[in-house]
Amino acid sequence: MDLELTSDQRAIHDAIVQMVSNHMDVPRSGATLKPVEYCYADQLDRDLAEGEFFSLALTEGCGALEAALLVYETGRSPLVLETAGAAFIGPLLTGRDLPRPVAVARLEDLTRAVRFLDRARTLIVDLGDDVAVLSTDGLAVEPIHSMFAYPLGRLMTLPDFTAAERLGAAAVPRLRRLWRVGLALETAAALQAAVDFTTAYVKDRLVFGRPVGSYQAVQHRLSADIQRVRAVYWLALKAAWSGGDQDAALAALYAQQAITPINYDTHQFNGALGMTLEHTLHFWTFRLRLLQGEMGGARTQAAATVAATWAGA
Amino acid sequence: MQLAYSSAERAFLAEVRAFLAPWRGLGQYLQGRDHAGLRAFYKALGVKNWLSLGWPVDHGGRGLPPIYEFLLWDEMAHARIARPPLSAGIVAKTIIRYGTDAQKARWLEPIRTGELMFSLGYSEPEAGSDLASLRTRAELGPEGYRINGTKIWSSSAQDSDYLWLLCRTGEVASRAAGLSLLIVDLRAPGLRIRPMAKMSGNVFCELFFDDVIVPVDQRIGPQDGAWKMMNASLADERHVQFPPKRVLADYETVRDWAMAHGLDRDPVVRERLAELAVDVLECQAHALRVLTAQGDDVRASIAAAANKRASTDTIQAIARAAMDFGIPAALTTAAPIEQLWRQTLEESLGGGTTEIMTSIIARQGLGLKA
């Protein structure tokens, strides 16, 4: 066992971190009261594409772990970028690069709300007994306006799946596995960013003459939170590495369950300012909220965990 | 011990319900943006003489016991119409206790009739929970008080008439002993109001004071004497601050929504809803304690802290549960659920943070100085 990045992985990681750090500025809504729904990292997208980072999963000498690092590191930015579908789920599922962004959805969610669908060029659908991969060209997509800090869309009408590329029944568990890992990675990143942001704030902010972060009630909750965050991170990386059903379900489960307490704690400790749209915190908060309900939420992951662990016997 | 209602109270409640029916949903999640509607509503309350239910009769009030105000505002919360206005509550009750005859004559009548809207100017960027550290200064000069500083977190300042301003008139080191209460005209020269958007979809304001002049006769009570008055007025308003039917309304929204989606057939959801139902009942029990503890200050203070904490814990638990049920229908802005969730995030901050409430219970209830 070796839980450090290899020197190659370290180099890839550092390059990604460097690129992401160049694109951390969020346009301010100012006093217009027009809420910023999300900021898409278009320039970062181009930079990463130029460096062929979206193809890490299929690059010789690289694979799922390297792609996982990309998903995680880009996910820490307040700007949003679709990497889980394009760099992780898509290539590992189909063995090829797909036109980006890639939206992934369950059949029953297609007409409700799907992350990235209004921008996506590829749509991967879990049909229950099969997986369809289709181009979004010609699909009737309606953008959904929400405050959830992701581009969202829904299909006005269901497409003809018989005409779409189908991966077969065996691809269903594979898709779910990859999707769960992607979900856990994105969650780990946003959780870490929200806790980091909050930790920095409570060190500076004074109340009753002391930093907010010197109160034990604050310290203990943030400490419990960082334990959760680190757990999500490691569970997600392990799952990316192993590709196992149980690892993937556990990572997604732990991730989705960690969201609620961390959302509330980070907002509680950022005080009133954390509630304003001029603060950065809400970008991660809203993203996490949406991630929390994906794939049926924690209860679905719990059922998958139990099935992968104690089925039979 | 008795849990019963007098026929007069029942009759009053019936009248309240009938009166409120056409106004249902005005305030949506209680911080709605329809300020014109809100003004019209407060004026209608004024016509009923319901803004002054608890004021003494000789100040134009009805002199009724707190349960009447409670019944009114509790129903109001259930119908998501409005919160008790600052004007008829803290402002009027402080003027009644501490104001001069001239001040009573000037302010009480337009407040009673619902013509004046007040906004609260307590918090500052560097003084949220710790009000004794606030810095906005009022210097007394020949033309009155000259005010400089910044206030924040004032919910409806952009649509109100006056600000109930807590400011520093004493030395900085004087902490709570150097604060005064002033009534500031929100259109006064030198006062700039900057609205900011909140995650809840609502707005709050930053207020910048640049040599704003306030006449001396708009100071309520003695100079440097605000702290005691603030605490007294807080005590006066405890029974209407966090009405349990606000919590009930949130619960009913989520429960009905879950049932409409068939989620209650799922045993996990079902058990969670039952837990929440009991949380809601506990909030009613805490409200009952607040309502019946009036006059016993320690008991009332513990009960009020518990009530605030229980209410915010519960509305957050309700909203979390709704989101945890985790179906995409919960996530679109059209669903009541996500609005509820966004709104409740901030509930544990306003009106005394959860940590401060817990600290009050620990100190006064258990003698633990945390």
Place this chain on the structure above:
Amino acid sequence: MGGGARSLDLALPPEAVELEESVRRFCERRLGKDVNARRDMPFSWELWAEMAALGLLEMAGTDMEQAQLFACIGAEQLGYHGFPGPVAQSIAAAAAGLADWDAVAAGERLATVGAGTTVAWAALADDIVLITPAGLCSGIAGAAIDTLGRSAVAEVGAGAALPGDAHTVRARFDMALAAYTGGAGRFLVDIAADHARTRRQFGKALGEFQAVAFPLAEALMRLDGAQQLARAAALAIDAARADAADLAAAARLSASRAALRAAFAAHQTFGAYGVMEEGPVGWLSRRIQEYAVLEPSVRGIRQTLPLQGAAVLDPELWPVVEET
């Protein structure tokens, strides 16, 4: 501004305060003021008969005005002192139509109430009342089961039908168990707070650490809410409200989770002391948990409780009084 509410009044009637005081004095005299004395007190017939002589069980069997409120107050106090024996269960058994109820009320026979196949105190009881979907029946004790809560649990089989109303028995069972459990939780908070005020660590009183004080304050808050729910349930039973059993069930769920929270906070406050056999917390916290798990269980309440949320303050559910 204005006096207290008259129609809603949480102050106990003087007779209830008197009962509360006499139970408190009795417990302090017979169980000792010190937790160490109480902890090891096993069930004893002598003690049980003395408790019964206070009139609490007898009163629970009458339809005197506010009889269940009195029973509730008594159960709270006995729970606070961890009084050993089927306190809440006996209060419920008063409505079961037992042939020898008078002897039970006098403390000469022991009755208990439960459901399912394991019942607390069944190993000692003369009369076992089982709540079944078909109504009440008597239970026949089988093998005793050693449990961590040390409440004389035994396996129980169903016997002959009993005449009492199962609905009423269940309502009183939940109400009285809520009172007993809530009282026990309050005891744990009190002793933990006492410890936190006096014990010093890292140069400060333990209670000055928010990590210690806040969980205790939260438990206190929850217990205060649960206490009012249990009392309200008792009043609802006294007033023959149709939904009294639901309110009682809600009160039991409330008290059970509040008391478990209190137990957890107390365990943490006492640190290693909290887990000692002769320690102040474990004996009572295990009983609280046992009462939550045994049928009819708190989990069962979560599965069946009507999803209403207005039962405490809804004026239409309470009687009308004329203002004095």
Place this chain on the structure above:
Amino acid sequence: MDFAWTESEQAYRAELVSLLEQQLPPDWWDAYAYDGPAGPELMVHARRFNAELAQRNLVVRHWPRAYGGQEASAWSQIILSEEMWSNGEPRSSLYLGANWAGPAIMKFGTEAQKQRYLRPIADGKLLWCQGFSEPEAGTDLANMKTRAEPDADGYVINGSKVWTSYASRADIMFLLARVGGSGKGGVSCFILPVNSPGMEVRPIPAIHSPHDFNEVFFTDVRVPADALLGEPGKGWDIVTTILHYERIGAARYEFSRRTLDRVVAHLKQRGLFDDPTVQAELATALAATEAARLLTYVVIDGRAKERPPGPDTYVARYAMVQADHAVANIASTYLSDLLTEQGDGMLRSHFTSAITAGIAAGAAEVQLNMISGRYLGLPRGA
């Protein structure tokens, strides 16, 4: 990055598994291990078991060769801990010597002390106990009162210790006592036999076990000068080093993980397994054990690479407590009758150790304090 065990690590684990199969009697949990590693039956059995381990060179495999080890990696140590803890720790308190008392002697001891103690540890002959906590100094060790007064030939110890696991049947104690000074400055480490004249061990029955805790009283206990480990007053450094190892020395998550399997078996038998609420709780508990496992492996990884100990240890330790509680809560909610003396020895043993998990090796609150300060860098309270 690689999460796989090497072939030799897998072989090592297989060797341990087969040894445990041979050496532990079939009624192991119900007749020996139900009261935890300090239970009397287990401690008696441990002396036989430890001899078997020693014969196979399995006691201190991670130690340097000079002291009887094979310089195996920190990973082999955690494999050993996983297999032992999840089987109720059949070594009993031998592990204290192997995990930290021995390493402390290697690092701070004189040559004579090394000669005297290290070989017997490697031979599996010493059962240890640690005299740290006192009635007035639980998690706050700097507040301890037990004193060691220097005299002509050594020290005279007076005072008392509490919560001392294993003491009633251990051979040797690692003791903290004060030489001069107050606060952390006077703390000093001593090693002395448990049967030293003037030492009295009194068991404290606890709800989780009648055998786990003891009080130890010292009345003019005379120890020679070489009972002192390291310099007088410098014991705090030794303690912080060794406590760091102790915090995750026991692979509790693995015990929780295997107990969860046992819980599942019971739930299936009782027809409760298909209940969705139960399944949600089981999955959540499993996630907690696996989180604790990975967070522990992060620490082990650092140790294997000989990096200085960092704050990850506290994170791992806190995660272990959460995992213990998650599993124990399911057991006590649905299977409470199996937690009694006639119940299931494994469940009982796990449940009782989970109760103390938040307290042993520094309370959970202390872990949180450490995470606040060392990991997040939050300012200290007033």
